[in-house]
Amino acid sequence: MDISFIHNNEKFNYMVCAVIINDNNILAMKDERSPYYYLPGGRVMMGETAEEAVIREVKEELKIKVSIDRPLWLNQSFFTEDGDHLQYHEICIYFLINIEDTILLERGNKFYLQEDVHFHQFEWLKFDSLKDLYFYPLFLKEEIYNLPEVFTLRTDME
Template structure:
């Protein structure tokens, strides 16, 4: 069971995101439901650690097993989602992950994979391109240039 619930027009999520970086590019994705780019990852399941969740989500979405380099942020985000118009309270742990021992880079700059009934389009976005893209989380458009050395708590109010 995912750690997520709705309460009237609000939603709580406990999520993880994988920051997959290579050659000053970050791997982002979108699908048929979301017009914007976002990072691979998803909800943590009850009884699952955040580390287990980020590895599982990358395996499910990309078909490769990453190695966790380190956690970067615990982001407390408060926002209204563009697709479902719900007010979110989201806790998300962002992990820097290593995919150098996988075949992920061989798939090209843009590639598509299917997960269940969803089609995910992945694209390697140059850091400088983020500022002009429809991309979430917003804070990453600047923070990508200065990743923390220690696990950092941050709050994002949109």
């Protein structure tokens, strides 16, 4: 069971995201449900650690087994989602992911993978291009240039 619930017009999510970087590019994705780019990841399940969740989500979405370099941020977000228009309260832990022992870079700059019934488009985006793209989370457009060395708490009120 995902740690997520809806009450009236509000939704709570406990999420994890994978920050996957190669040569000043970040791996982002989009699918048929979202008009914007976002990071690989998803909801944490009941009884699962955040570390287990991010490794599971990357395996489900990218079909590779990765390791975690370090946690970067715990981000508390309060926003209205562009797709469903619900008011979100989201807790997301962002992890820097190590892809050294994977075939990920062999897939090219843009590739597609299927997860269940959904098709995901993955693309390596240049750090400098993020400011001009429809990309979430917004804070990453600036913070990507200076990843924290220690686990950092952030709060976003959009």
